[in-house]
Amino acid sequence: MERLRIYTYRKTKMIGYLFILALLFLCFRVGYLMIFRASHYAPRAVEVEQRERDIKAARGRIIDRNGTILASNKTVCTISVIHSQIEDEDAVIDCLSKELESDRGEIAKKVTKVSSIEKIKSNVSKEVGDRIRSYELAGVKVDDDYKRYYPYDSLQSKVLGFTGGDNQGIIGLESRYDSYLQGQDGKILTFTDAKGIEIKELGEVRMEPEAGDDLYVSLDYNICEYATQLAYQTMLNHQASAVEMIVMNPQNGEIYAMVNVPEFSLSDPFTLPQEYESLSEEEKSEKRNEMWRNTCISDTYEPGSTFKIITTAAALEADVVSLDEQFHCNGSITVEDTRIRCHKTTGHGSEDFTHAIMNSCNPVFIQLGLRLGAERFFDYFEQFQMLGKTGVDLPGEAGTIMHKLENVGPVELATISFGQSFQLTPIQMATTVSSLINGGTRITPHIAVETRNRMGEKVHTFSYEDQGRTVSEETSETLRYLLYQVVAEGTGKNGQVEGYSVGGKTATSQMLPRGSGKYIASFIGFAPAEDPQVLAIVIIHEPQGIYYGGTIAAPVVSQLFENILPYLGIEQQK
Template structure:
C-alpha cells in the first residue's frame, strides 16, 4: 500500500469532493451565520400563526332567563385575489351561493390584495355549500354574529349590534363595556400542512366571553303589550304608539313597546327614525293626564279637597286674552269631578290658585324636565320652562297639560309615584349582570328618587283617579274584578305651519295603575295621531284594559270580586 501512488484521476476525484464539501460548508456558514437572523424570522413566520381571538358577546335574557339576544358562530367568506387564475369564473360560481352579484364579487377578486372579504356573517347552510365547492383562493372563517332569536321583539329596548359586534343602539350600546368579549392575540404553532399544533405557551387561556345581562322585562308581558299596542295602532290608523308597563313598587320595567316595530336582525335598510325608542326620546304635550299630578300637588298643598266645589264656567273661560274650553258645558263640579270629567277650566282654576311657584316645584318633584335615569341610551329631558319664561297663561295651560313636554317614561314614572304612596322610583331595565361562569357581578336594586307627596295625598288622588275609570272619561280602561286608577289625555299637536294647535292631529293617552288598592302595574299607553274618534278614553284606555287584564291573570293577581261556581269542581 505504501508504494501506491495516487493516479491523476484520484486527485481529480479528491479535488471534486473537497470542492463539494467546501460548497456545502460555505452554504452552511451562509445560512447559519450570515443569514441566520433573517431566516429565523422567516421560519417563525411559517411555523407560528398569530390569530386574533375575541370572546363571544354576552347573552341578554329576560327576567325568567329566556334568551333575547345571543352570539352564534357563523361563516364568513374571504378571497385571496393574488392566487386566483380566473376571477371571472370564480365570481360566477360564488354569486348564487353568496347571493351577491357576480360583477361585485369579480371587482373584489381583481384587487391587488392578498385578502378581501367577499360576504360576511352568512347562514350556516351557505357556509357548508361554500366548503363543498372547495374553490382555490376562496376560504371560510367563523365569526360571531349577533342574533335576536325572537325577531321583531323588544327591538327598541334591545337595540342591535353592528357587523363587527359593537353595540350600536339600546341595551347593546348602553352596556357595551359589559357585553363585549375580551380581545386577545394568540400564537399557535403550525406543522408543514398548516395545521395548528398547540399554543406556544400551554398556559395561555382563551379570551374571556362578555358578561350576560338579565333584564327586568318579562317576555310574556312584553308580548301581550306589543300585540295589543300594535292592534290599537292599526285599528286607529295611527302614526305610532308607545306603551310601558312598570312595577310601581320598584321601578322595574316589565314591558316597553313602540309600534311600529323592527327586526334587529335586519337593520341595514332602516332609517334611524324606525329604531328610535320613542318611549324615552320623544316628548309630547301630555294634555289631561298631567291633571293627576296637578291634583296631587293641590291636595298636598291643601289648596283643595276632593269635595271642594269649583265652577266650570259652562265650558268657556278667558285667561290672558285667550279662551280655555271644556269638552262639555259643566257648571259646578266637585274637585274630584273636575279630574274625573277632565274639566280644563276646573283644572286651570285650581292650578291658578296653587300658583306658579308651587306648580313648578311639584312638576320638578314628579321628575318632569329631567331624565328619569333609566339605564337606556338617548333619554330626553322633555320641556319644563323655567319660571322666568312662564307667560300670563302658563299656569293655566300647564295645569291642563299644555306648554309642557314630557316623555312617556317620565309620565308613567310620575303616575307610578302616586301608586307607590307618593314615592318616585328610578325606572330600570337591567336587573343583573353575571360573568360567563355565572358569577353575580352586579345586581340592580330599586332606587328611590324622592318622596313627592304624602301617602295620604297619594291615597286621596287614587280615589279620585278610580272615579275617572268608574264614572269619568276613562271607563274603557276598566278591568272586570279590579279597581283601576288612571287618567285619560287628549292633546292637540302643534301645527308646524301655523305654529298653533292642529285641529286634526292629536296625541291620545291613558296612564294609570291597577289594582288601585295595592298596585302591581303602572302603565301608560300613548297613541300618536289616531284617526276618527281620537280621544284618550276611546283609543288608549281600551289598550290599558286589555293588557292589564291579561297581565294580572298571568301574574296570578286575583280579582277582589267574589266568584261563585255553578257546580262543584
Template sequence: MTKGFERLSMDQRLERVRVLAVVLLLTLMGGLGYFQVLRADRYVELASRNRLRLVRLLPPRGVITDVNGAPLAVNVRTFDVKGYPMDLQKPENRKRVVELFRRKGFPLDEATLTEMVEKQYVAPYRAVSLANNLTLAQVADLVADPEFSSLLFPFPVWRRVYPAGALVSHVTGFVGEITREELESAADARYQGGDGVGKTGIEAFYEGRLRGDVGEEAVEVDSRGRRLREVSRREPARGEDLRLTLDLGAQRVAAELMGNEKGALVVLDVQDGGVKVLYSSPTFDPNPLTWGISSREWNDLLKDPARPMMDRCVSGTYPPGSTFKAVTTIAALEENVVNNHTTVYCPGYYTLGNRTFKCWKHSGHGSENLLEAIRDSCDVFFYQTGVWLGIERLLKWSAILGVGSPSGIDIPGEASGNLAGPAWKKKRFREPWYKGDTVNYSIGQGFLLMTPLQLARVYAAVANGGHLVIPHLNSRERFPRKDLRIPQSGLRSLQRGLEEVVRSGTGKRAGAFGVTVAGKTGTAQNPHGDDHAWFVGYAPVERPRFVAVALVEGGGHGSSVAAPLVGKILSYLVQHDRKGGTGP
C-alpha cells in the first residue's frame, strides 16, 4: 500500500515536471518567435543604431571640354550636411536640428526637414542630405556648434560648374536634383533622392557615361554615433570625360555677332557633321540652375517671352524661305524637269489661275536660266519650276535631303520640322492641296518648317558632293554619312549658282571677309512680325570645310542682316583651321 502510494506520488511529480518543461519550451519558442520574427526589424534597427552606418560616395562627373580641350563643364568640391533617418525621425531631434540651422542663418522648418528625410529615405542607417553646396567656412561655423556633432556630420561632395556659362548653355545643358518622377522612371538603383542628374543638353544625352558609379562606405559606430572603425569601402568610379567637336573660340565669335538679336548660328564640318558652333540667342547661365534657384525664379525663366531656355538651333522651326530653293533645284534636276539651259521669263509676278504670286523684285528679272535664277533668287523661276515638278516629287526629294526628320544630333529636344503634304493638309484643314500650295513650297513658304540645323545639313550635302551627314557633338563617336547618289553634274550646277550668289548676287556681303563663300539668302514670312532673315553658306569654295547657317528672327532681309554673320564666322573658322587651331 505504501509503495503504491509512493509510486503514484512520484508519477505526479514527474508529470508536473514534464508539464513545466513543455510550458518553458513553449514560452522559449514563443519568445524566439516574437523577438526574431514579429519584432525582428525593430531589433535589427536597434542593433544597427549601435553599430553600422552606410554612406553613399557619389562619383565626380566626367569633364566636358571643347575640341581644343577648353573646359565647358567641370567639378568643384563643396560640402553637404548629412544625418541619419533613425535620428531625425525623433521629434526632439528634428527640433534641435531646425534650431541649429536657424541660428546659423539657414531657413528651415520641421515640415521641410521631415519632407527632405522622407524623400531621400532608403534605410534608417543610410545617411540623407539636409543642406547642400556649403563652403568650407559655412561648414566650419556649423561644426563649431555643440549641437552639431551629436546628430549631423559634414560630407565632401562634387558639384558641377560651367566655366563658359551662358556661352554654351544650350550645348552642355545643366545638372539638377533628380525629381520624384525622374527617380520613379529611371529604374536605376544608382539614383536616390537628392542626387544630381543631367536635365538638358550633353549632360542629359550622355548622363549614363558622365555620371560614373556610386561607391559606399560602411563604418562601425558606438551607441552615441561616434565612429569606431571602417568596416568596408567601395570607391566611386569617376564618370567618362567627353571631348566635343565644338570650338569655344568660334562659339564666342558667334555670340558677339548675334549680340542682342534673337536667332541662331550653326556651323558644321561638311565632311563628317561635327558641330563647330551651336549658338542660340538669347541664352541663359546654367550655373544657378545647377546650384539651386527658387521656384519663382524658375517660373520666371520659363515664362520669359524671349524664351532663353529654347535652343533655336535644334528646336526652333521656321519657314526656310529662299534658302529652300537649293532643295527645289536638286529635285528639279534629278527629275529632269529643268536643266542648265532652261529659261523662265520673270515680269515680277507669276499668275496661276486667278492668283498672282509676286517676285521679290517687283520690276522683274527678265529671262533667266537656272544659274541666273539661283544667283538672283528669282521667285518666278522657282514658282514655275515647282508647278512643273509637282508636290509629290518635291516632297520626295525634300525627305531624301532630311527635311521633316530629326537629324539625329546627340542632344535632346530636336524638332522634326514640318514637311506637310496633301494628306497632312486634308487631315488638318479638311481641304485639298492646290497648285498654289506647291508654288509657296517651291520658295520655302507655306506649311513648310525647318530648323537651322536641318538647313545646315542640306547644304553640307551640297558642299560635300551628295553625302547626308549626322550632326554630332561627341568627337569620339563615329557617325556614318549616307551617300544620296546624286549625280555630280546636277550638284555642280547648283554649286555654281551658289557661288554666283556671293560673287555677284544677293549674298555679296558674305564674301567680304577674306575667304571664298558659296551660299544662299532667304527672307521668310513671319506671322508675328517682321520677316526672318536667313543665310546659309559654305567655305572655302575650292575645298569646302565648313557650312554655316544664320537665322535672325524678325531681322528682315537675309542679304543685309544674316549674310555678314555667316561670312564672318566662316572666315574665323577657315583661317584658324589653316593654322591648325580647330582641333582634329
C-alpha cells in the first residue's frame, strides 16, 4: 500500500514536470510570436489565456476469480460549448436540442450564455455523441468520458458498491479500493486570446489520462448468482424480511459470495422503491443508506445455538468436558434462582456430550459455561479473536457487542453459553467458525486478491497473514467430528448432501425485544466435514410460519452445497 502510494506519487510528480516543461516551451513560443510576429498578432491579441478540459481516465475493472467482469466502463460523451467559438448559434441550438432530445429553451439558455466553456450534458451515449460530432459545428465540443457499468446489475450490489458522478467509489469495494481503481485524469490545454478565440498556431497540450488498475477478487460469479437466487427463493418461501448468505473458503478466508437480499440495482442506485416516493429528502436519504447497507458486515444479530460451536471449542480446549461424559436434561436448569428452559421443554433425558450437541441441549451448554467461568470463557473469546472486527476488506464493519467481563454473573454466563444476550456480525460468526474447524488458524476474510494494469501485468498483490492459533489441531478435529454428527443424525439433518459429508449447526434466535414474535433462523455448514473446503452461513430474518433454523435454514445450505461442491471440483466421498 505504502509502496504503491509512493510510486503513484512519483509518477504524478514526473507527469507534472513534463507538463511544466511543455508549458515553458509554450511560453517561449508565445513570447516569440508576440515579439517577432507582433505585427501579425497585434490586432488580434494582447493577452493569452489557457483553457483546460479534463480527459477522464478509465476506472479499473472488478474481475472475479474466473475472469468474469463484475464492474466495467461504458464510453459515454460529455457535450459542451465554447461560446466565443460558435459561428452559427441557431444551428448549434437546433442540433443539440434535437440530438439530446432536450427542451430547446433550456439548450438555448446554455448556448447563448457568455462563459469560457459551458457543459450541456454528460453521460450521453456514444452513438449520440458521434452523431453530434458529425455536424462539425464550430464551438461544440464532444469529449469521451466513462460511465461505470455493472453487467449483472444487482448481483453482489452491497459488496461491489458503485461510484458517484465524480468517479469516486461510494460504498463497498468501489470505495475501499478507490485509490487503485481510480486512475489519473488527463487534461487538454488550449490557448485563447482575450476574446476567447482559440489560437490555433499554439496548438494544444495533451496530458494523457492513465487508466486505473483492474481489481481481481475472490468472488465467484457462478456461486454469487446461484446463492442470490437461492436467497431470493428463501425470502419468498418464508415471506422473510431479508436473507443473508456468506460462502467462503475456511482455509484461507477467500469470500466466494456475500449475499444480502433484497439487493439493489447498481445501474440505478439512488432510486428508491415506489412506496417511498412521498418521503422527505432526509427520510429518503436514510432509506437509501438502509438499502445500500451490507448487513453481513455492518449489522449484528444474536447468534443463538450456532454459538454452541464456540462454547464447545472453549470447553474442549480447557478440557472441562469429554465426548462420552453423561448428562441429564429434564427440560430446564436453574442458575441462581433463574430457571432457564431447554428448547425441548420435556427434556432430553440421559445423553452423552456428543448427543447433547446433536440435540442442541441448552442445560448442557449452560453447565459447560459455568465450568469454564466468565474469566476463562472470555480468555478463549480473545484467543479465538471474536470480540473485535474480522478485518474484512470492506468499509463499515461492526464489532461484537459483548457484556463487560465485570458484569457477567452466573445468569449472563449461562445465556452466553447458548448464544444469547450478546450480538455479533454474520461475517464474524462465519470467520470464527472457519478458524475453529480449519485446523485451528485464525484467518482474515477477504475479497481483494491483486491488481493488474491494462496490459494484464500484476501491480499489487494483497496479502492476508494468518492471525495466530485459535485451538489445537486435536480440538479442531473433534469439533469437525461433532458437527458432522449434528448433520448426520442430529438437529442439522436437513443440511445433508447426497454423496458428501457435511458438518454444521442450526440456530433459532429471537429478535429483540424478546417476545416480539420475530425470529431469526440460521444455519452454518461446511464440507467436506473431514477437510473443509467451503463454509456457508445463511441467516433468514423474520420468517413467517415455521421459523426453526433446522427446518428452514439448513435445507438452503444443503441445496447450495449440492450445486457448488461439484462445481468447485470437490469429489463425492460416499
